[in-house]
Amino acid sequence: MTRLIARAGVLALIGVFVALGVWQLDRRAWKLDLIERVEARLAAPPGAPPLGAVGRDDEYKRVMVCGRYLTGHDTYVQAVTELGGGFWVLTPLDSDVGRILVNRGFVTPDRRGQVPPPQGPVAVTGLLRLSEPGGGFLRANDPKGERWYSRDVAAISAARGLGAVAPWFLDAGANGAEWPRGGLTVVRFRNQHLQYALTWFAMAALLAFLAWRVRGRG
Structure with a gap:
């Protein structure tokens, strides 16, 4: 019974890691879409507010x-x-x-x-x-x-x-060398979601490998 509970816990944890990896991939797609939309706004001519x-x-x-x-x-x-x-x-x-x-x-x-x-x-x-x-x-x-x-x-x-x-x-916007100095807005979005996703998938794979080794020895 104890082994069954332990195996179920390991499988559940692997599932959590995989789900977190998939979620990060979804976040990456959302972030790339956001960056594309913002870049389009920045490139567009100015309009009415x-x-x-x-x-x-x-x-x-x-x-x-x-x-x-x-x-x-x-x-x-x-x-x-x-x-x-x-x-x-x-x-x-x-x-x-x-x-x-x-x-x-x-x-x-x-x-x-x-x-x-x-x-x-x-x-x-x-x-x-x-x-x-x-x-x-x-x-x-x-x-x-x-x-x-x-x-x-x-x-x-x-x-x-x-x-x-x-x-x-x-x-x-920018106004040359005058003060106050305009045009210093920083438009930058962190996009490390692929790195995070690979980390979660790697943890799932490592846990699955360790579980397989332990089971093989048993």
Whole structure:
């Protein structure tokens, strides 16, 4: 009876390993499809932003908006980029489709508070990004202390008294050597699912081999 229970346990474990390998292959197919769709969005010409609610299928779409920046309402969000540590500068834009938070780009700590938005009408082209609620860097946003660790649209809008704001923000595109430095958005997806799948299949095969050896000796 004990041997039967042990064999059943081994078979069940092998089945679990195989199932995990298959699941990772499914995840790999999903990730490859996601990468293909995002790359298509990045390559497409900029269009009008969506109205109303947005979802994952809207993220990283290239959009263009026209309007005027609302001065005196910049929010500095902690960031780490290829230029080092510093801040994203988020500024509300009164656009032709409503009020939108625009990530104008990155500044180093010594430039904090030194980069007011341009005056007059502007046209901003960039990537649509979903809100980042809660916080980041394992730290919660602290609106009262003016310490922001994620680009939480709702929280920033409430702290600045901006009223109705689009539920997403816009990452402005490259602007040469100007500050804030735009175009630093990193679009990269980890895709190690094939490696994980092979690992699970290898563990299933190894366990099956060991079980066969033990049974042969018995």
